[in-house]
Amino acid sequence: MKKAVEIENLSFSYSDNDILKNTCLSVYEREFFIIIGPNGSGKTTLLKVIAGILKARKGRLKIFGRSFKKYTRKSLAKTIALVPQMGMVDFPFTVSELVLMGRFPHLNMLGFEQKKDMEIASKAMALTDIKHLEHRTMDQLSGGERQRVFIARAICQEPRIILLDEPTASLDIAHQVKLMDLMEKLKEEIGFTVIMVSHDVNLAAMYATRLLLLNSGMIEGVGKPRDILNCEMLEKIYKCKLLVDKNPFGDLPRITPLPLKFI
Amino acid sequence: MSIRSPFILRRIITISLLLLFVLIVVMLAGVSMGSTKIGLKMLLQSLLGEKMADTMLDTIVWQIRFPRVLLAGLVGATLSLGGLVFQAILRNPLAEPYILGISGGSAIGAIIGILSGLSRFPGVSLTAFAGSLATLFLLLIMSSGKSLLKKNTLLLSGVMVNAFCSAIIMFLVSMTYDARLHNIIFWLMGDLSMCDINQVGILALMLLPCFIILFCYSHSMNIILMGNEMAQTMGINIRRVTAVLLIVTSFMVSATVCYCGLLGFVGLVIPHLLRLVFGSDHRILVPASILGGGSYMIICDLLARVLPQQGEVPVGVVTAMVGAPLFIYLLKRSKQ
Numbered sequence: 001m002k003k004a005v006e007i008e009n010l011s012f013s014y015s016d017n018d019i020l021k022n023t024c025l026s027v028y029e030r031e032f033f034i035i036i037g038p039n040g041s042g043k044t045t046l047l048k049v050i051a052g053i054l055k056a057r058k059g060r061l062k063i064f065g066r067s068f069k070k071y072t073r074k075s076l077a078k079t080i081a082l083v084p085q086m087g088m089v090d091f092p093f094t095v096s097e098l099v100l101m102g103r104f105p106h107l108n109m110l111g112f113e114q115k116k117d118m119e120i121a122s123k124a125m126a127l128t129d130i131k132h133l134e135h136r137t138m139d140q141l142s143g144g145e146r147q148r149v150f151i152a153r154a155i156c157q158e159p160r161i162i163l164l165d166e167p168t169a170s171l172d173i174a175h176q177v178k179l180m181d182l183m184e185k186l187k188e189e190i191g192f193t194v195i196m197v198s199h200d201v202n203l204a205a206m207y208a209t210r211l212l213l214l215n216s217g218m219i220e221g222v223g224k225p226r227d228i229l230n231c232e233m234l235e236k237i238y239k240c241k242l243l244v245d246k247n248p249f250g251d252l253p254r255i256t257p258l259p260l261k262f263i
Numbered sequence: 264m265s266i267r268s269p270f271i272l273r274r275i276i277t278i279s280l281l282l283l284f285v286l287i288v289v290m291l292a293g294v295s296m297g298s299t300k301i302g303l304k305m306l307l308q309s310l311l312g313e314k315m316a317d318t319m320l321d322t323i324v325w326q327i328r329f330p331r332v333l334l335a336g337l338v339g340a341t342l343s344l345g346g347l348v349f350q351a352i353l354r355n356p357l358a359e360p361y362i363l364g365i366s367g368g369s370a371i372g373a374i375i376g377i378l379s380g381l382s383r384f385p386g387v388s389l390t391a392f393a394g395s396l397a398t399l400f401l402l403l404i405m406s407s408g409k410s411l412l413k414k415n416t417l418l419l420s421g422v423m424v425n426a427f428c429s430a431i432i433m434f435l436v437s438m439t440y441d442a443r444l445h446n447i448i449f450w451l452m453g454d455l456s457m458c459d460i461n462q463v464g465i466l467a468l469m470l471l472p473c474f475i476i477l478f479c480y481s482h483s484m485n486i487i488l489m490g491n492e493m494a495q496t497m498g499i500n501i502r503r504v505t506a507v508l509l510i511v512t513s514f515m516v517s518a519t520v521c522y523c524g525l526l527g528f529v530g531l532v533i534p535h536l537l538r539l540v541f542g543s544d545h546r547i548l549v550p551a552s553i554l555g556g557g558s559y560m561i562i563c564d565l566l567a568r569v570l571p572q573q574g575e576v577p578v579g580v581v582t583a584m585v586g587a588p589l590f591i592y593l594l595k596r597s598k599q
């Protein structure tokens with residue numbers, strides 16, 4: 001399988017102490033790769049380094065076998081798209097305007113979309129099921145709808161890798177599952193490589209092809225959910241009591257954090 | 264295909280033509296109305312090159328009204344475009360060169376230039392530009408880092424920068440005793456009456472390249488509104504784009520400030536109205552702000568000339584009377 005992202009000995013620090021320490025990691029093409037770990041473990045930092053927002057202090061980063069430094073801003077934007085945690089825009093853009101902005105790296109200097117661009121945007125809106133909202137402005141949408149608009153915008157960018165930062169954080173359970181289903185569909189139908197940061201270990205276990213468990217900047221484990229999610233390791237990392245049993249649908253671990261009164 | 268208005272270019276052209284028509288009508292009104300009324304027929308004849316029988320009317324049209332209307336148009340266009348750009352860069356619909364104190368800074372520069380006896384161009388223009396860059400720098404330091412995005416920090420910083428600038432201006436004014444005092448005070452309130460056609464020409468030559476550059480960056484402004492990190496992942500060089508936008512905008516604002524003094528809130532009123540009507544796409548808003556802002560300022564100037572029984576009020580009084588209440592309304596609404 002082809003490697004989409006390849007990280008070697010990568011370190012990152014905001015000031016003195018390293019947020020990421022000598023990270024080595026490969027993500028393959030068409031993976032649904034989910035990064036989990038406690039707060040402050042460096043998940044979002046890792047995602048931002050891959051997105052090119054943050055520059056690593058040392059180490060190497062390759063995207064599809066090509067050194068990161070060889071990408072121009074635009075060619076990187078045509079390869080990687082980011083869906084923000086909670087995208088907010090203070091200005092009343094309509095849904096279709098916002099989705100079309102995803103075409104930016106593909107446009108010429110003056111930035112006028114052609115018919116082809118409109119068709120791509122239209123398709124992206126159909127895929128994310130926001131076609132009926134296209135003339136609404138962003139402030140008229142619910143959280144889940146807004147999230148789908150930003151995903152449509154990312155699809156419109158026609159990347160090969162799509163990065164998501166805690167996309168389910170502010171959604172209700174039905175929308176959480178819908179979003180994960182959508183990402184799985186995109187992976188299958190378009191062939192995206194999906195890299196996602198998530199706090200929801202159970203959702204991650206059900207969807208991820210592989211999981212990355214991060215703890216204070218160090219990789220604790222990479223692999224299939226059933227290999228990574230064992231009770232001992234999770235209890236050590238999250239520093240709380242857990243119940244790990246089997247999900248009745250398939251051979252997947254199910255994690256329940258235990259409140260003090262149950263122990 | 265169900266996306267309405269598929270080609271952005273067509274929308275830009277349609278809206279621009281519409282606003283251009285409005286601008287021409289307003290310009291004709293601006294030239295024909297005033298203490299001496301000039302009939303539309305006579306005006307059109309004069310514009311088409313026929314000499315007027317009455318040489319005094321001819322002088323009024325070509326030496327006084329026409330330059331003044333052109334100046335008002337250019338100033339309105341610049342200030343509302345300036346407001347639009349600042350709102351995009353700072354991601355704050357309440358940002359505006361006057362409110363942020365940028366105009367005040369260039370006013371200090373301009374007054375120092377006037378007092379030291381420099382000519383309006385290039386001397387005073389350059390000191391005004393230096394003044395505006397200095398306040399811009401001050402503003403960015405005061406609200407640096409993440410807090411730049413917080414609306415109130417930025418606005419409060421702007422108010423303070425403005426207060427500081429006013430103090431310096433008052434200091435400079437109080438040190439002045441001769442005939443220049445009257446000029447400075449009138450100019451501080453915003454004044455379009457002191458200019459001839461050559462000066463307007465010079466101003467236009469300075470402003471047009473700025474308008475073109477800003478239009479080329481208009482889609483980048485759309486992307487910047489999505490946030491720095493998002494814009495970066497979409498292929499924008501944030502630092503370069505922001506620097507170009509800030510410098511070009513400060514330059515053009517200070518150029519107009521040294522010709523017409525302080526005119527507040529134009530950059531707030533026009534972009535807000537245009538957004539309500541045409542949406543938030545800056546590729547449309549940039550040309551629309553230029554044409555619409557020009558029309559707005561010509562109307563304000565006309566009101567300043569026509570409303571009082573005798574003489575005229577400074578046009579800055581009119582723009583502030585319209586703009587300040589709107590600012591309060593917008594602030595109240597954005598808090599909700």
